[in-house]
Amino acid sequence: MYGGDFLIITTRIKNATLIVKMTGELDHHSAGPIRETVDRIIMSGGVKNILFDMSSLSMMDSSGIGMVIGRYKLISADGGKVSIFAKTKTILKILKMSGIERIAPVYDAIEKAEEYLDA
Template sequence: MVDRNYTVDGRNLIVELHGELDHHVAEEIREEIDAAINQNSIKNVIFNFKNINFMDSSGVGVVIGRYRIVSKLGGKVAITNLNPQVKRILDLSGMNKIIQIYDTCEEAISSL
């Protein structure tokens, strides 16, 4: 189970997730983010992973899929507030080479 909060800040969508981003919730999260992108003319997606304590390959797929969508719109995806375990997953998957990682959401917003 993962709690989530979506905040629209201009053309940025800030996705705050709490808990585990895994195969149990990935499809639902994917659909919710895609709907928010379409309904709000979102250009950039910022994932705040401050409260994510576990992520599997389905979670990686959620991030990569949103990267593909917003890239086509000329936008970017950023990830903030990583804990060491999730950072290791991102490093192993190679996502850190295509997606910017920031310490805070404020940093990400000012850079996008």
């Protein structure tokens, strides 16, 4: 778990999926610690897929999109997948505008995001 000034990150592994829950603001200040945390967990083994839980984010900038793309490249190199759970209008709009759904599908229910990764 990492707690910055504006972002709290919690992680857990479920069925070889790393679930990364973010609460607060995902910006250029907080994207680095997420990258480091997720990369360290992936490199330690036992993770096939990543689910980014953005349901509690209040703000995200392009650094957040870049962080997801970088983790997608890392996990997909070994045949893994990435999905995103988001439900706030602001975050959904940013994700849609970025085109991230082409590589990491966005779902409005965490169960749907998990089902995609389990398929």
